[in-house]
Amino acid sequence: SYELTQPPSVSVSPGQTASITCSGDNLGNRFASWYRQKPGQSPVLVIYHDTRRPSGIPERFSGSNSGNAATLTISGTQAMDEADYYCQAWDSSTVVFGGGTKLTVL
Amino acid sequence: QVQLQESGPGLVKPSETLSLTCVVSGYSITSGYYWGWIRQPPGKGLECIGSIYHSGGTSYNPSLKSRVTIFVDTSKNQFSLKLSSVTAADTAVYYCARLAVTTSYYFDSWGHGALVTVSS
Numbered sequence: 001s002y003e004l005t006q007p008p009s010v011s012v013s014p015g016q017t018a019s020i021t022c023s024g025d026n027l028g029n030r031f032a033s034w035y036r037q038k039p040g041q042s043p044v045l046v047i048y049h050d051t052r053r054p055s056g057i058p059e060r061f062s063g064s065n066s067g068n069a070a071t072l073t074i075s076g077t078q079a080m081d082e083a084d085y086y087c088q089a090w091d092s093s094t095v096v097f098g099g100g101t102k103l104t105v106l
Numbered sequence: 107q108v109q110l111q112e113s114g115p116g117l118v119k120p121s122e123t124l125s126l127t128c129v130v131s132g133y134s135i136t137s138g139y140y141w142g143w144i145r146q147p148p149g150k151g152l153e154c155i156g157s158i159y160h161s162g163g164t165s166y167n168p169s170l171k172s173r174v175t176i177f178v179d180t181s182k183n184q185f186s187l188k189l190s191s192v193t194a195a196d197t198a199v200y201y202c203a204r205l206a207v208t209t210s211y212y213f214d215s216w217g218h219g220a221l222v223t224v225s226s
Binding site for chain 2: 001031033035042043044045048049050054086088089090093094095096097098099100
């Protein structure tokens, strides 16, 4: 079965750029999506189709996908961005999620 | 704006069948999109259980396929999940969500989630 691997945690200072990676075999040949989940809340889609932002998601969120890794980048990180982030892709008619990354804004 | 709401028993006994329903409002379930179930054990990550199209076509997570049934009731604009032979490992928050299937696949709208505990 297809697997997506994320670092368990990433730390960033307010105002700096946070990057969260998602690794998978030839992930660049698939489309990646990203979700943000705050404690006690449902996940929210922040990036889809590798690079696209849904309406209402700030421009500081961006995505890329190439080779064996997709990356979610948050520019000018704010305290409100502290959350768990999950990558997601599609394999053999099944949705696959990464294990999640806890983003801490110090 | 589409809204999804899960409902069902919050407590299920081991070996029994977990049943949940997701009522969709603000969007007709027959207008397109797939509809899916995702779960999240306490303190852990997301796991997709499966999805369904309004015509009834389904896709299930291979690790759960033998125990899962997802079906749709277009007259009530809702879809449902049944998970049989549950154990404590099935304790989780269960989310229903709308799945966009184009050249890429992503869940663009989620319900609030329903906590289901498996315990005697």
